[in-house]
Amino acid sequence: MTVLELLDYASVFIFALTGALVASRAQLDIVGFGFVASLTAVGGGTLRDVILDRNPIFWVAEPAFVAVAIAAAVLVFFTAHLFESRLTVLTWLDACALAVAVPAGTGVALALGQHWGIVLLMGVATGCFGGLMRDVVCNEVPLVLKQGELYVTAAFAGASAALLATGFLPTGLALLVCAGVTFTLRAGSLVFGWSLPVYKSRPPRR
Template sequence: MLQTITSYLDWFGVCVFAVTGALVASRKQMDIVGFALMGSVTGIGGGTIRDVLLGLTPVFWVQKPSYLITCISVSVATFLVAGFMQSRYRYLLWFDAVGLALFAVTGASTALQHGAGATIAIAMGVATATFGGIIRDIMGGESPVILSREIYITAALLGAGVYVSLVVIGTSQDAAIVAGFICGFGLRSAALMWQLSLPRYRPATDRNPE
């Protein structure tokens, strides 16, 4: 049952990420092809990098073109209603948080299933959850998500780390998935609500003298 729910949420995450990519295209006033490109890069970019780094070829969306078709379809739909969705972008960030937490867990799970060690699995979880957004921002000429003051990548790291740690100590797969998702989503949600961020480096010249 949980695997079925996770599968549905995986598709949900792809759709949400595709929408966020398409909305960047709307802010840059791209044509419908630009929407499709930005949406696809965001929706499947992280998983593509994961598969390439793990040597899993052909990558997942080549084996299942329905992922690419979904990204293109969602992007085209967003092209038609971008004005409505852009005004509600803040709400979309909450759906993005769901995708972030879920992809962190499923990305780590995929790595473990193909023989990766714990450290690499966690790294692949983070890559799956965040690299699509990073590529989107670079292509769209926007400040990359890794430079955001709010906690983002750290939430993916927490979710993937909790999941892998529980699997390593022998916790059931279902329990590990739930725990990893809750931790990743919980941290990202807290960051959205209270603008949480990690301490940042300040040059010595900016610090108050003692």
């Protein structure tokens, strides 16, 4: 199994866990769990592969990805009640998923020899869109858009770090750097409140 396949499997599993946790907060049935978990797990990677014209799409080429997502959904369906705060678990699992999905998307684009700008966008898209779909479908405030938190910024910084690191490190190590930068920024935002300035309305000048 290649590094990119391992990253995709890890991303699918962890994002599926987050999707199932959101389904538990919405009190869906087990079929709903499977649907939301699968949508979250493969959403970002599907968008990446469609944009890059990667045929077949990763989970079509290897249906085991969907099986992994369903297994994660079933696991959460029977264990979600054990967590005191499912939102806290969800937030941290999502941070871990982001730190795996961004290097997965970045690595695929690098392997296909894409322009550096496309590499950055594919890292961000793979990391962010599955969770965005999850939250929109379940009528949650998207984590990716929470005011002031570093999310897309963390994904962008991680993909940028991977690009820079490929200049002097093997691709596998560069993707580890990507994961480390992404998780550090996202975790710092959650623990220490790291953020970017947000827009504040003010009266127009006369």
